[in-house]
Amino acid sequence: xxxxxxxxxxxxxxxxxxxxxxxxxxxxxxxxxxxxxxxxxxxxxxxxxxxxxxxxxxxxxxxxxxxxxxxxxxxxxxxxxxxxxxxxxxxxxxxxxxxxxxxxxxxxxxxxxxxxxxxxxxxxxxxxxxxxxxxxxxxxxxxxxxxxxxxxxxxxxxxxxxxxxxxxxxxxxxxxxxxxxxxxxxxxxxxxxxxxxxxxxxxxxxxxxxxxxxxxxxxxxxxxxxxxxxxxxxxxxxxxxxx
Numbered sequence: 493x494x495x496x497x498x499x500x501x502x503x504x505x506x507x508x509x510x511x512x513x514x515x516x517x518x519x520x521x522x523x524x525x526x527x528x529x530x531x532x533x534x535x536x537x538x539x540x541x542x543x544x545x546x547x548x549x550x551x552x553x554x555x556x557x558x559x560x561x562x563x564x565x566x567x568x569x570x571x572x573x574x575x576x577x578x579x580x581x582x583x584x585x586x587x588x589x590x591x592x593x594x595x596x597x598x599x600x601x602x603x604x605x606x607x608x609x610x611x612x613x614x615x616x617x618x619x620x621x622x623x624x625x626x627x628x629x630x631x632x633x634x635x636x637x638x639x640x641x642x643x644x645x646x647x648x649x650x651x652x653x654x655x656x657x658x659x660x661x662x663x664x665x666x667x668x669x670x671x672x673x674x675x676x677x678x679x680x681x682x683x684x685x686x687x688x689x690x691x692x693x694x695x696x697x698x699x700x701x702x703x704x705x706x707x708x709x710x711x712x713x714x715x716x717x718x719x720x721x722x723x724x725x726x727x728x729x730x731x732x733x734x735x
């Protein structure tokens with residue numbers, strides 16, 4: 493049976509974890525706290541004291557571009573580590589904000605370093621998650637330079653479907669899409685109007701259906717073809733469901 497803890501499930505998919513590894517991670521994530529939507533967990537310019545683990549809900553990384561604009565550079569889903577490397581840096585170069593009501597665990601720097609030293613399997617899995625995060629950012633940059641508005645939105649939906657599936661949170665009704673049109677626009681470097689038109693176009697082609705904050709991909713093959721989505725950058729072939 494797959495692990496119900498999305499963080500353990502994700503790491504265990506990359507590298508087989510021992511029972512001691514899983515027990516240590518469970519103890520750490522048992523200390524998670526509830527965080528309301530639209531709360532900055534840490535801001536650009538702050539001194540990081542550790543890392544955040546997403547257990548429920550969604551968050552994002554973003555940079556301010558002037559007083560009234562921002563660019564979202566990543567969506568953070570259950571199971572994600574909010575920038576493992578920032579625990580080693582002196583100042584944040586971006587902000588991490590919850591998009592929905594969330595459950596978040598915070599590990600201080602000493603705990604992170606001890607975890608890496610004393611649990612080599614966890615260290616290897618965390619390294620792989622960082623590499624996938626970096627590959628995902630590269631893919632987003634490629635998309636901004638080479639895809640039109642419709643393809644950008646379609647590609648993002650394909651990515652979110654794949655990432656939610658990895659942690660067991662994509663079901664028959666699809667996956668959660670609680671982001672506002674503004675959030676989606678800031679992630680795709682589009683206007684809210686362009687995002688609305690793209691979703692209407694995808695719905696009109698019967699590729700997706702959006703209802704009650706859930707997105708259902710009706711035609712996965714058709715959506716992937718339209719988006720040019722291959723998913724290699726997510727390295728799904730390196731992840732294995734384990735009991």
